[in-house]
Structures are given as C-alpha cells and as structure tokens.
Amino acid sequence: MFTGIITAIGTIREVRGTSDIHAIITCPFDPAGIAIGASIANSGVCLTVVDKGGTAGDAWFAVDISGETIARSVPGRWSAGTQVNLEPALKLGDELGGHIVTGHVDxxxxxxxxxxxxxxxxxxxxxxxxxxxxxxxxxxxxxxxxxxxxxxxxxxxxxxxxxxxxxxxxxxxxxxxxxxxxxxxxxxxxxxxxxxxxxxxxxxx
CATH class of the missing domain: 2.40.30.20 (Elongation Factor Tu (Ef-tu); domain 3)
Incomplete structure (x- = not known):
C-alpha cells in the first residue's frame, strides 16, 4: 500500500530480458533501509526488491517485471535511462499524506x-x-x-x-x-x- 507521495526519483540503469525483464534501478536511498522482498512503487507500479547494493545516497535495487505488468504500463517505460518516481511501501503509523494507492496500474x-x-x-x-x-x-x-x-x-x-x-x-x-x-x-x-x-x-x- 502507498500514498502517492514520492520520496525520490530513480533511474533505470540496466534491463535484461524481453517478455519478462530484470531491471536495476539507481536511487538516492540508503541500501541498509531497503529490505529484500520489500515493495517499492516505480512510477505507480508496485515492484518487489530482489537484490540491492551501493552506498547511502548512491544505492541501487533490482526488480523482476512480468509481461503482464509491462503490458499494462506505459509502452517503452522499462528501458535503460528512464527516470521513475519512487515510493517505498507505507508502514503502519506513517502519515497518509496523499490518498490510498495500491500500486496497480489501471x-x-x-x-x-x-x-x-x-x-x-x-x-x-x-x-x-x-x-x-x-x-x-x-x-x-x-x-x-x-x-x-x-x-x-x-x-x-x-x-x-x-x-x-x-x-x-x-x-x-x-x-x-x-x-x-x-x-x-x-x-x-x-x-x-x-x-x-x-x-x-x-x-x-
């Protein structure tokens, strides 16, 4: 669950695959605060972190993007060099500053x-x-x-x-x-x- 309040802009650094793809996204987060299996919304698309690395302020995380997700989101969005709006999943007790967002593109x-x-x-x-x-x-x-x-x-x-x-x-x-x-x-x-x-x-x- 998300609120639609963006915390950072990330950049897709690398993409592998065609129908289903594996992407690495750079971001200004602290990798210590990114958990494997956590959800991060990428320009409105909820994706699961499968790997991470880097340093505080210069981190990266990896996600797997299914063909269904690719088909429902903006064509060509998942390509190297594209910037994406990032929002980590809402934690219990966090302020609901925007509105309830599921991370599923309609x-x-x-x-x-x-x-x-x-x-x-x-x-x-x-x-x-x-x-x-x-x-x-x-x-x-x-x-x-x-x-x-x-x-x-x-x-x-x-x-x-x-x-x-x-x-x-x-x-x-x-x-x-x-x-x-x-x-x-x-x-x-x-x-x-x-x-x-x-x-x-x-x-x-």
Missing part, C-alpha cells in the same frame, strides 16, 4: 496539454473510456505514482475523458511530472474508493 493516459499558468503547471490528460466513469472533479487520481487532485473533467464523445491537474512548483521539481509534455504517456491508477463504488452501483443495476 490504464495508460496521454498528455494533451502542458502549460504554465502563473507559477504552476497545468496538465490535461486524456483517459480511456473504461476509466472515465471513475474520475471526478476534486477526486484523487494517481499519475505515474503521484497522488494528485483532479481540477476539472471534460467528457468526450467516444466515452473517454480529459481531466485537468494543477501541479505546484514543488511537485514539478521532486517528481517526473514537471517534465511531461503533450503526447507523453502516463500510468494511471484510479481512486480505490471510486472502484468499489462503481462495482456496488453495477451490482445494484
């Missing part, structure tokens, strides 16, 4: 607008039709692992939707969100509460 969205509005960054993202019913203005959504609040939503004729986000300078600086531009793909995870409410509504219907 779909891929695409940036349709990225522009500065004052000191903040406005980003509009197109979400596929199967996710549109779960996204609401002032609701929570996870974009590349970052907990964000939906400012506004515009339904499209094909059943998809465009939703707007306001990215404050701090968030733009400490995550990869600040580098997004029109055309970029992003991992999306809908609010877990919205998922359950939608399921309950469907059963009542």
């Amino acid at each position: 779909g891929v969205g695409h940036v349709v607008l990225s522009q500065m509005v004052g000191d903040s960054l406005r980003i509009d993202i197109a979400a596929p039709a199967d996710l549109a019913p779960y996204i609401a203005a002032k609701g929570s959504i996870t974009v590349d692992g970052v907990s964000l609040t939906v400012n506004a939503i515009a339904d499209q004729d094909d059943g998809s939707c465009h939703f707007s986000l306001n990215i404050i300078p701090h968030t733009a600086h400490v995550t990869t969100i600040g580098t997004l531009k029109a055309g970029d793909a992003v991992n999306l995870e809908i609010d877990v509460l919205a998922r359950y409410l939608k399921r309950m509504q469907a059963l009542k219907g």
